Amino acid sequence: MEAIHWIIKKARQAMMDHQYAIDQTLGQRYKIEKVLQNGSYGIIYLCWDLDSQQRCVVKQMRKSKKKENVENYKQETAILQMLDHLAIPKLIDTFVYQDKQFFSMEFIEGKNIEDALFDSEQKYNEIECLKMLKQLTSIICYLHEKGVVHGDIRIPNVLVHHGKLCLIDFGLALNLHTDNKAREQQEHLVQEDFFDLGDFLLFLLYSSYDEETKKDRPWTEELSLDPKTTHLLKRLLQIDEPYRRCEDVLTDIVEAITLLSESETHASSVRVES
Ligand SMILES: Nc1ncnc2c1ncn2[C@@H]1O[C@H](COP(=O)(O)OP(=O)(O)O)[C@@H](O)[C@H]1O
Ligand SMILES: [Mg+2]
Secondary structure (H helix, E strand, C coil): CHHHHHHHHHHHHHHHCCCCCCCCEECCCEEEEEEEEECCCEEEEEEEECCCCEEEEEEEECCCCHHHHHHHHHHHHHHHHHCCCCCCCCEEEEEEECCEEEEEEECCCCEEHHHHHHCCCCCCCHHHHHHHHHHHHHHHHHHHHCCEECCCCCHHHEEEECCEEEECCCCCCEECCCCCCCHHHHHHHHHHHHHHHHHHHHHHHHCCCCCCCCCCCCHHHHCCCCHHHHHHHHHHCCCCCCCCCHHHHHHHHHHHHHHHHHHHHHHHHHHHHC
């Protein structure tokens, strides 16, 4: 009997979370070109917007996870709507089609960093990593100034195109101005974004790490970094005194980049002289 219930439940879920096919048109406006992702939060389509004659991305909410998803959908669309930054996709529209909730947003050219690191085996040196972190951190500073925490800064949620970074996926973002959280909790959420920036930097730095032994050692031993970069990482990862304001993170990144560029220039002039 239980098996039948399970089959019925799965069949109902499959119907509710139906994935539309290529060339179908959603809401009489968005013609599907490709399914970008069929994840646990929703289905992401690359579409052709018949109105504006432009590419865009359409996100379909999962209906089977109704309660949490309605909340996420409201948050994500409200937050995207209030943001205006070149490195964040703009919300185009929200709509219901065949009883399912969708929203459309600007298409951002590029590859997500997860694919760049693991499929394309892209490698970045320390200074390139810091420059990428600087770009991402200035997007985060913009968000925090608006009272928004992203909550999900990870390599699959950052796109890169010709060295320019964009931040996507506001599915777990929160607007602290409207979300009555206690002050301590707000600070905790802000610091979680900083922690994720630290984790993001570690992913980038490990792209050019060549494993010498099979034994796992902590990053402080495996990576040979400039002391300024180590200091930055330790504060981001809350090993040392955590940052409280995004501007301070940015200042330390800029300082680390400057010091590294100076020592690189110095090293190359020494090489030329000898
Ligand atoms: N606006 C966009 N422009 C280009 N690609 C996008 C856009 N939004 C999402 N994608 C692609 O779809 C993937 C999943 O999108 P995301 O919003 O992160 O969904 P999920 O909530 O399922 O993680 C991303 O990793 C990215 O490759
Ligand atoms: Mg994502």
